[in-house]
Amino acid sequence: MSMTAHTAGKQVRPSQTPRTSSGALRRHRSAEIFAAWSLAGPALLLLVVLFFLPVFGVFAIALTDWEFGASSLSFVGLANFREVFADEGFRISLINTILYVVIVVPGTIALGLAIALLIESGKSFRAFYRAIHFLPFMATLTAMAIAWEALLHPTIGLINQTLAGLGLPTANWLRDENTVLPVLAGIGIWQNLGYAMVLFLAGLKSIPQDLYDAADIDGADAWLDRLRTVTLPMLGPVTMFIFIVVALKAFETFDTVQVLTQGGPGHASEMLLYTLYRESFEYLRTGYGASVAVVFLFIVVALTLIQARVMDKRVHYQ
Amino acid sequence: MAGITIEKIEKTFGATTVLRDVSLDIADGEFLTLLGPSGCGKSTLLRILAGLEVQTGGSVAIGDRVVDGVRPKLRDVAMVFQSYALYPHMTVQENMSVPLRMRRLSNWQRLPLIGRFLPGSKAVAAEIENEVMRTAKALGIGHLLGRKPGQLSGGQRQRVAVGRAMVRQAAVFLMDEPLSNLDAKLRVQMRAEIKELHKRLGVTFVYVTHDQSEAMTMSDRVAVMLDGELLQVAPPQEIYADPDDRRVAEFIGSPKINILDAKMHENGLASMAGTAFAVRAPIARGSSLSIGIRPEAFHLVDSHGVNILTGAVRLVEHMGSDLFVHLDVPGGDHPVVARLLAERAPQISSGQTLHLGVKPERLLLFAADGKRIRPHGQLGATVVRMKERLQ
Numbered sequence: 001m002s003m004t005a006h007t008a009g010k011q012v013r014p015s016q017t018p019r020t021s022s023g024a025l026r027r028h029r030s031a032e033i034f035a036a037w038s039l040a041g042p043a044l045l046l047l048v049v050l051f052f053l054p055v056f057g058v059f060a061i062a063l064t065d066w067e068f069g070a071s072s073l074s075f076v077g078l079a080n081f082r083e084v085f086a087d088e089g090f091r092i093s094l095i096n097t098i099l100y101v102v103i104v105v106p107g108t109i110a111l112g113l114a115i116a117l118l119i120e121s122g123k124s125f126r127a128f129y130r131a132i133h134f135l136p137f138m139a140t141l142t143a144m145a146i147a148w149e150a151l152l153h154p155t156i157g158l159i160n161q162t163l164a165g166l167g168l169p170t171a172n173w174l175r176d177e178n179t180v181l182p183v184l185a186g187i188g189i190w191q192n193l194g195y196a197m198v199l200f201l202a203g204l205k206s207i208p209q210d211l212y213d214a215a216d217i218d219g220a221d222a223w224l225d226r227l228r229t230v231t232l233p234m235l236g237p238v239t240m241f242i243f244i245v246v247a248l249k250a251f252e253t254f255d256t257v258q259v260l261t262q263g264g265p266g267h268a269s270e271m272l273l274y275t276l277y278r279e280s281f282e283y284l285r286t287g288y289g290a291s292v293a294v295v296f297l298f299i300v301v302a303l304t305l306i307q308a309r310v311m312d313k314r315v316h317y318q
Numbered sequence: 319m320a321g322i323t324i325e326k327i328e329k330t331f332g333a334t335t336v337l338r339d340v341s342l343d344i345a346d347g348e349f350l351t352l353l354g355p356s357g358c359g360k361s362t363l364l365r366i367l368a369g370l371e372v373q374t375g376g377s378v379a380i381g382d383r384v385v386d387g388v389r390p391k392l393r394d395v396a397m398v399f400q401s402y403a404l405y406p407h408m409t410v411q412e413n414m415s416v417p418l419r420m421r422r423l424s425n426w427q428r429l430p431l432i433g434r435f436l437p438g439s440k441a442v443a444a445e446i447e448n449e450v451m452r453t454a455k456a457l458g459i460g461h462l463l464g465r466k467p468g469q470l471s472g473g474q475r476q477r478v479a480v481g482r483a484m485v486r487q488a489a490v491f492l493m494d495e496p497l498s499n500l501d502a503k504l505r506v507q508m509r510a511e512i513k514e515l516h517k518r519l520g521v522t523f524v525y526v527t528h529d530q531s532e533a534m535t536m537s538d539r540v541a542v543m544l545d546g547e548l549l550q551v552a553p554p555q556e557i558y559a560d561p562d563d564r565r566v567a568e569f570i571g572s573p574k575i576n577i578l579d580a581k582m583h584e585n586g587l588a589s590m591a592g593t594a595f596a597v598r599a600p601i602a603r604g605s606s607l608s609i610g611i612r613p614e615a616f617h618l619v620d621s622h623g624v625n626i627l628t629g630a631v632r633l634v635e636h637m638g639s640d641l642f643v644h645l646d647v648p649g650g651d652h653p654v655v656a657r658l659l660a661e662r663a664p665q666i667s668s669g670q671t672l673h674l675g676v677k678p679e680r681l682l683l684f685a686a687d688g689k690r691i692r693p694h695g696q697l698g699a700t701v702v703r704m705k706e707r708l709q
């Protein structure tokens with residue numbers, strides 16, 4: 001009996017083995033696929049709901065004449081974009097934004113690096129300096145903006161009082177169209193400085209001492225030579241990162257404009273995100289606002305792509 | 319061309335003393351190796367020679383010039399770092415040019431963009447390029463000049479680091495474990511190449527390593543360091559055969575030297591491990607000492623007697639032409655290791671009782687404090703040489 005069972009088992013097996021194993025393989029694969037989807041699924045769902053759908057929605061709205069709350073809308077093609085680029089207000093807003101970025105980004109990088117180098121070269125109070133420079137980045141900007149408003153007040157503000165006390169000319173900083181943008185940019189630098197500085201400090205810490213030693217032996221031991229031969233090139237990646245982050249933050253500046261100037265005087269301090277907000281939610285021209293948002297999105301995506309490109313090629317020295 | 323005189327160097331970091339009273343004369347054109355275990359202060363001493371670290375006490379002279387307080391770039395030294403320390407953003411060509419550019423071009427001529435249009439800078443730049451090219455060719459890295467360090471293998475990086483040190487034609491070459499990041503095969507090859515380089519350049523080399531085979535194969539003299547002290551400075555053969563200190567004997571040689579505790583008796587006999595050894599040395603009766611025997615100093619004998627260790631074989635390791643026999647001897651904590659020629663010692667198996675003889679002149683005697691005790695009338699080779707030099 002056992003004999004027959006044995007032979008039977010033997011006969012069956014050759015034909016069955018491949019089938020069962022390929023079935024097991026398929027079952028194994030589908031289990032794997034299931035696991036993959038169930039792990040990636042939630043994140044993917046969130047990404048679609050929170051990012052792709054809204055972006056798609058904005059693109060769609062930009063092609064219509066929808067007004068916020070209106071019950072009807074019609075497709076207008078690229079009319080909104082045509083209007084955006086023909087609009088003097090938008091052009092001023094775009095130019096203001098670019099000027100603002102062009103002041104804030106190099107200003108933040110240069111000052112942040114300078115302070116980081118100073119802190120790094122000093123021996124005492126490092127943690128203290130680091131903390132006070134980092135504070136503005138942590139604080140709520142709206143609250144800080146009110147403090148700035150008080151400082152910049154034309155008559156009782158500390159800045160004008162000091163200038164007057166020194167016999168220097170004063171200005172109505174936030175109401176003068178020549179000073180308002182540089183002043184906002186100054187506040188922008190002040191706000192981002194700590195962030196840049198902390199990143200630069202971390203970057204400086206990670207430069208191997210060996211490189212400085214090699215520079216000493218090679219004769220690059222003067223302050224400027226060390227900076228040029230070792231420090232600055234080694235800070236390349238972190239500088240690039242700061243550049244992109246600060247540029248993106250500068251493009252998105254909204255709260256200082258909203259709290260301090262409302263885009264005024266005239267359009268002198270109007271910036272992209274503020275224009276977008278005003279068109280969409282104050283004037284309720286949602287279609288127009290959406291096309292501003294699309295332009296804005298393009299700028300942000302372009303910046304991010306530049307980062308990816310330049311980072312890989314130029315700064316990581318591969 | 320320059321020798322180096324190191325006089326009574328001390329170095330402390332806060333409360334820890336890293337170098338103690340280090341004195342050393344290095345001859346012009348010599349290949350001297352600083353050998354010692356990790357953390358003994360080799361790199362610190364080398365960095366003091368380079369001027370990267372300031373000594374707490376003592377003085378360094380390169381050539382006939384005392385260089386204490388002189389900046390590294392004015393010391394006429396070149397250095398190869400363990401990590402190679404190549405500038406990652408520069409090509410091989412640029413890396414190797416740095417020492418020359420810093421020395422031959424003025425601040426203005428080194429400015430980016432404008433610099434190259436200033437008078438004279440073009441000629442100097444061409445000259446630098448030529449020299450870099452020549453050095454690179456000599457090292458076999460001529461085809462790599464356009465690459466960045468990130469695109470090179472470990473061995474190629476090592477050559478670039480040597481090249482950067484070489485272009486300047488400094489009088490002294492300092493190398494801090496330049497081979498420790500390479501695989502075993504490449505290390506043996508580079509060992510020969512560095513030795514070759516030393517012959518060709520004829521300048522003074524100070525080479526730091528914790529690898530005794532590097533030290534033994536490359537050096538004119540080896541300086542053995544331990545815990546911030548120089549224990550012995552001598553040619554490789556002498557370091558091995560005639561160590562001044564028990565710690566030197568233990569550090570050099572693989573398998574390690576056998577050290578056995580012994581007690582001195584009358585009539586020149588010392589007892590250890592259940593046997594008596596004839597010792598011709600001025601040692602007081604009753605004092606304890608250690609006796610060192612190199613594994614290859616043993617030879618097989620038939621029966622027990624004076625100068626013969628007897629024990630049970632614990633383990634036999636066949637190494638091809640040699641056998642390593644581990645022998646349990648009475649009173650020893652560790653087995654004694656003997657290295658025997660395979661053809662002379664056939665058929666040894668574990669558990670067997672073995673008699674190993676040692677010629678008296680191959681016994682190395684050490685006092686309780688680790689200092690070498692030499693037989694009557696015999697001076698250490700180092701002392702002999704020093705005496706000759708004084709006369």
Ligand SMILES: Nc1ncnc2c1ncn2[C@@H]1O[C@H](COP(=O)(O)OP(=O)(O)OP(=O)(O)O)[C@@H](O)[C@H]1O
Pocket residue numbers: 331336354355356357358359360361362363528
């Ligand atoms: N900057 C420093 N501050 C404090 N202690 C230091 C410093 N540099 C070195 N030391 C200490 O000095 C001792 C010797 O260091 P050194 O680097 O000279 O050792 P080494 O012999 O080169 O070791 P290795 O073979 O591991 O490179 C070590 O104990 C180390 O901790």
Ligand SMILES: [Mg+2]
Pocket residue numbers: 360361362494
């Ligand atoms: Mg070291």
